[in-house]
Amino acid sequence: MRTIADHDFAGQKALIRVDxxxxxxxxxxxxxxxxxxxxxxxxxxxxxxxxSVILMSHLGRPKAREEKxxxxxxxxxxxxxxxxxxAFASDCVGxxxxxxxxxxxxxxxxxxxxxxxxxxxxxxxKDFAQQLAKLGDVYVNDAFGTAHRAHASTAVIADYFxxxxxxxGHLMANEVENGNKVLHDSASPFTAILGGxxxxxxITIITNLLNKADNIIIGGGMAYTFFAAQGGQVGNxxxxxxxxxxxxDILEQAHKKGVNLYLPVDSVCADNFAADANTQxxxxxxxxxGWMGLDVGPEAREAFKKVISQSKTLLWNGPMGVFEMDxxxxxxxxxxxxxxxxxxxxxxxLVGGGDSVSAVNxxxxxxxVSYVSTGGGAMLEFLEGKELPGIKAIAD
Ligand code: AMP
Numbered sequence: 440m441r442t443i444a445d446h447d448f449a450g451q452k453a454l455i456r457v458d459x460x461x462x463x464x465x466x467x468x469x470x471x472x473x474x475x476x477x478x479x480x481x482x483x484x485x486x487x488x489x490x491s492v493i494l495m496s497h498l499g500r501p502k503a504r505e506e507k508x509x510x511x512x513x514x515x516x517x518x519x520x521x522x523x524x525x526a527f528a529s530d531c532v533g534x535x536x537x538x539x540x541x542x543x544x545x546x547x548x549x550x551x552x553x554x555x556x557x558x559x560x561x562x563x564x565k566d567f568a569q570q571l572a573k574l575g576d577v578y579v580n581d582a583f584g585t586a587h588r589a590h591a592s593t594a595v596i597a598d599y600f601x602x603x604x605x606x607x608g609h610l611m612a613n614e615v616e617n618g619n620k621v622l623h624d625s626a627s628p629f630t631a632i633l634g635g636x637x638x639x640x641x642i643t644i645i646t647n648l649l650n651k652a653d654n655i656i657i658g659g660g661m662a663y664t665f666f667a668a669q670g671g672q673v674g675n676x677x678x679x680x681x682x683x684x685x686x687x688d689i690l691e692q693a694h695k696k697g698v699n700l701y702l703p704v705d706s707v708c709a710d711n712f713a714a715d716a717n718t719q720x721x722x723x724x725x726x727x728x729g730w731m732g733l734d735v736g737p738e739a740r741e742a743f744k745k746v747i748s749q750s751k752t753l754l755w756n757g758p759m760g761v762f763e764m765d766x767x768x769x770x771x772x773x774x775x776x777x778x779x780x781x782x783x784x785x786x787x788x789l790v791g792g793g794d795s796v797s798a799v800n801x802x803x804x805x806x807x808v809s810y811v812s813t814g815g816g817a818m819l820e821f822l823e824g825k826e827l828p829g830i831k832a833i834a835d
Contacts, residue, residue: 440615440834441606443481443579448490452543454575455481455608456592458582458813459496459513467512474584475513475520477813481581481608482521482548491543493574495531495592496582497555504556514550525550531557532570540574560591565598567591572599578833581608583615583814586829587821597832605833610813615830617810618821621789626751627653632743632774634659635757635794638682642689643823644756649692654699654750656743658735658759658770662702662723665690671724674708675731701746705736707760707767714764734760735770744777753778753788755808756819758798772802779807791818 457478462470469475478494485492494517501508511527518525523546528536531551539549551574554560559567568591572578578600580586585593597605607615621629631652633641638661648655657665663676668686693700706723708730709716720736721727735743747753755778759770775798782788790799791812799805812818821827 440612441603442612443484443606443608444612446577446606448485448488448577450545451490451576452493452540452574453485453490453577453579454493454495454571455485455579456582456585456596457481457494457496457608458584459494459510459517460498460584461513463507463512467507469513469516472516472520474813475517477610478581478608479520481579481610484609485579486521486523486546486548489545491545492548493540493543493551494548495551495554495571497560497585498553499555501553501555508553508555510550510553517548517550521548523548528552532567536574554590554592561588563589563591563595565591565595568595569599572596576604578605579608580605580829580833581610582829583611583812583817585817586611586614586814586827587817587825589828594828594832607833611830613810614812614814614818614821617789617812618791618818620787621752621754622651622822622824625651626787628750629752630654630656630746630750630754632656632658632747632753632755632778633757634661634759634771636660636677638664638679638686641757642682642685643825644819645689646692647822647824648754649689649696649698652698652754654701654746655693656701656746658703658739658743658774659757660732661757662735663732665702666724669724672726673724673732674726674728676706676726677731699746701743703732703735703739703759703770704742705738706732707734707736707770709733709767712761714766716766718766733764734767735774740770740773743774747774747777747781748784750781751786753781753786754822755788755790755799756792756795756822758794762794762798762801768801771798775799775802775804779804782808791822792816
């Protein structure tokens with residue numbers, strides 16, 4: 440894996456694919472600059488070497504050239520963070536971008552307009568990728584969040600740079616290193632904690648983890664498909680009828696492979712999917728009609744915590760309940776705390792994929808786990824064992 444750490448950028452123009460897909464306020468101010476801050480180490484290293492920087496990103500899902508998706512909105516914020524001016528090209532390809540890129544001097548930064556103003560970006564169009572490639576001497580990919588997409592700027596573009604002139608940025612390298620640590624270099628016992636709504640979203644990751652983990656904890660809505668598959672009564676809980684056989688198969692596979700699969704013995708049940716619903720704690724396989732499990736119960740939390748505290752490697756993906764509502768956030772909060780405590784005792788912990796990241800942020804323990812992935816879908820696919828196009832393109 441070639442990373443920017445191995446390269447001296449003096450006198451070179453680095454074309455960097457970053458993920459500046461940041462949320463904006465109604466008056467187009469940056470509402471959360473986590474992703475911009477995430478890219479700073481890469482940009483600063485290149486500038487410190489004596490290179491110059493051309494930044495390209497997407498923002499949102501524009502249908503056409505919609506003003507609200509213009510990257511112009513982030514120029515002043517980025518300039519503040521970098522402590523230097525940031526030039527802007529109103530199109531990511533074409534004469535203006537080429538002239539501005541050609542004129543860049545050492546230490547200067549140019550931001551290109553939204554890549555997704557061109558359909559060719561998502562289509563992975565070769566000509567478009569080649570036009571982008573013309574702008575830089577070296578290609579750096581630091582956009583892990585889009586690494587699972589074979590888009591022009593994330594994958595196809597790499598074909599237009601020779602070996603030694605395409606590499607991972609710091610953020611991307613970190614994500615890959617941490618993902619690999621869990622998948623290929625985990626200290627035992629390795630416990631995967633999986634939650635979220637649906638089994639169907641997580642089948643591939645569970646199947647892959649059956650070959651790697653010692654323990655798999657299953658919480659969240661998807662647990663009820665497993666209870667239903669074993670003949671349990673789950674009331675109105677979320678159940679994917681068409682996945683009952685899959686759930687049975689996963690339980691059998693786990694048994695065969697000697698993987699301990701833990702389901703929540705009890706649940707916080709509600710008589711309505713609402714923050715102010717009546718609640719009671721029930722055994723998860725004996726939920727009365729008209730009630731639904733919306734969080735893991737107190738006994739389940741303690742059982743999960745015991746497994747977590749004895750683990751050396753922890754992977755957490757997906758909340759334990761409907762954590763967006765305070766009444767059903769306790770299980771997720773408890774597990775977040777347990778993962779943080781285990782980390783303090785020396786375990787390695789990776790939190791990745793979608794809602795689990797917002798969960799650790801909401802629970803305030805993001806800085807108490809070993810690594811929080813910035814890539815939702817990308818990390819999920821990575822952990823499923825898939826080869827991500829954005830990684831493959833520069834790893835070759
Ligand atoms: P995912 O994107 O797969 O991680 O799923 C996250 C979503 O699952 C969140 O919006 C949670 O509210 C939801 N969820 C978690 N537990 C349950 C449950 N027991 N019943 C229904 N939805 C749930």
